[in-house]
Amino acid sequence: MPATLPDGDPVPADGALPRGATEGLGTRPFAFYVHVPFCVTRCGYCDFNTYTATELGPGASRDSYADTAIAEVRMARRVLGDADLPVETVFVGGGTPTLLPPDDLGRILAAVDAEFGLAPGAEVTTEANPESVDQAYLEGLREAGFTRVSYGMQSAREHVLKVLDRTHTPGRVPLVVDWTRKAGFEHVNLDLIYGTPGESDEDWRLSLEAALSTGPDHVSAYALIVEEGTRLAARVRRGELATPDDDAMADRYLMADEMLSAHGLRWYEISNWATGPGAACRHNLLYWTGADWWGVGPGAHSHVGGTRWWNVKHPAAYAARLAEGVTPAHAREVLDDADRRIERIMLELRLADGCPAALLDDAAVARAIGDGLIEAGPYRERGRAVLTTRGRLLADAVVRDLT
Numbered sequence: 160m161p162a163t164l165p166d167g168d169p170v171p172a173d174g175a176l177p178r179g180a181t182e183g184l185g186t187r188p189f190a191f192y193v194h195v196p197f198c199v200t201r202c203g204y205c206d207f208n209t210y211t212a213t214e215l216g217p218g219a220s221r222d223s224y225a226d227t228a229i230a231e232v233r234m235a236r237r238v239l240g241d242a243d244l245p246v247e248t249v250f251v252g253g254g255t256p257t258l259l260p261p262d263d264l265g266r267i268l269a270a271v272d273a274e275f276g277l278a279p280g281a282e283v284t285t286e287a288n289p290e291s292v293d294q295a296y297l298e299g300l301r302e303a304g305f306t307r308v309s310y311g312m313q314s315a316r317e318h319v320l321k322v323l324d325r326t327h328t329p330g331r332v333p334l335v336v337d338w339t340r341k342a343g344f345e346h347v348n349l350d351l352i353y354g355t356p357g358e359s360d361e362d363w364r365l366s367l368e369a370a371l372s373t374g375p376d377h378v379s380a381y382a383l384i385v386e387e388g389t390r391l392a393a394r395v396r397r398g399e400l401a402t403p404d405d406d407a408m409a410d411r412y413l414m415a416d417e418m419l420s421a422h423g424l425r426w427y428e429i430s431n432w433a434t435g436p437g438a439a440c441r442h443n444l445l446y447w448t449g450a451d452w453w454g455v456g457p458g459a460h461s462h463v464g465g466t467r468w469w470n471v472k473h474p475a476a477y478a479a480r481l482a483e484g485v486t487p488a489h490a491r492e493v494l495d496d497a498d499r500r501i502e503r504i505m506l507e508l509r510l511a512d513g514c515p516a517a518l519l520d521d522a523a524v525a526r527a528i529g530d531g532l533i534e535a536g537p538y539r540e541r542g543r544a545v546l547t548t549r550g551r552l553l554a555d556a557v558v559r560d561l562t
């Protein structure tokens with residue numbers, strides 16, 4: 160999430176959407192994202208919209224957050240009218256959602272259910288930090304209706320976790336995954352980061368091995384991004400920490416793909432692997448395939464029918480708006496057909512299922528096939544542009560060439 164919010168068009172005080180956005184509501188899948196903007200400490204690499212207790216200041220608190228978020232869920236119902244909108248997926252992210260009691264997360268989920276109705280078999284995920292949950296907490300989440308937990312494991316190497324400012328020990332992850340299974344969760348994701356300064360290829364191999372040994376049905380592996388304005392960026396600039404070069408990063412991606420595949424986790428999006436279609440994160444797939452979603456919380460983004468908006472960033476400003484019955488949206492933009500085409504290419508090309516040929520220029524695709532970046536077979540046989548392994552490594556450049 161960027162440190163500053165983009166400008167955009169103003170949003171009316173009642174949050175009403177442009178007419179075009181609400182046309183077709185209910186014909187596309189519908190999802191909720193709930194942002195929980197609190198952390199115990201801030202990791203040096205992270206520029207997400209999150210606040211420690213000392214950073215938070217007056218006007219917002221963890222204790223009152225669930226009620227504030229519920230007020231936005233009710234506002235969503237008023238804005239979207241009475242269309243039948245069963246919620247396919249809910250994703251609670253952060254920050255550290257598991258700093259809130261499971262009852263609070265459960266009350267937000269219950270409000271989504273009361274206002275819109277959860278679809279049968281809805282996927283309900285929360286992110287969690289390994290140090291922030293115990294067996295009783297996980298049982299509380301399961302009782303509240305959560306179906307999936309996504310842990311920020313990042314690494315199994317102590318020195319790597321230290322550079323990332325993570326506060327859990329490597330041994331904590333197998334323990335919490337075990338508790339998660341015992342609490343009755345079928346779906347567990349582990350987030351990993353590669354390319355941390357000081358991480359060797361062997362450290363990365365050991366982290367992948369440790370993640371796999373816990374038996375997750377989903378793994379996300381992200382290259383570390385040195386975000387402007389973070390403590391990590393300052394340390395890199397001062398020369399205290401060195402980041403790996405592009406070749407080393409590519410090798411680590413390939414190592415992840417090989418080891419995860421060998422253990423039955425197949426890639427379905429460039430940074431995401433799952434044991435089968437039923438284990439892929441349905442919520443993220445909805446984002447990547449143009450569904451409608453409402454993002455609750457400070458700084459959260461929403462998308463309905465080609466209109467995108469984003470909420471005010473600070474939890475106090477967010478709470479004040481909702482207390483006055485005014486939309487927390489900061490600004491919005493309406494995507495035109497050209498924007499929507501580019502967005503679809505950017506998102507769908509990253510999927511193992513690829514992007515429809517109809518969106519692409521044939522000559523540009525022929526060049527990418529010739530360069531070994533797009534698979535020839537699926538394009539000819541199914542009209543889908545699917546990245547090769549080399550294409551995945553160079554995805555940003557491929558997207559630039561095709562848009």
Ligand SMILES: C[S@@+](CC[C@H](N)C(=O)[O-])C[C@H]1O[C@@H](n2cnc3c(N)ncnc32)[C@H](O)[C@@H]1O
Nearest residue numbers: 204205207253254255286311350381382383384
């Ligand atoms: C923002 S965190 C929120 C969840 C939880 N607090 C945690 O840290 O695991 C979600 C995921 O984003 C990824 N992430 C955050 N900042 C990143 C960065 N600068 N580079 C790469 N991945 C990052 C991490 O893998 C993390 O697990």
Ligand code: SF4
Nearest residue numbers: 198201202205253254
């Ligand atoms: S715990 Fe997660 S959200 Fe919080 S500062 Fe660290 S990476 Fe960011």
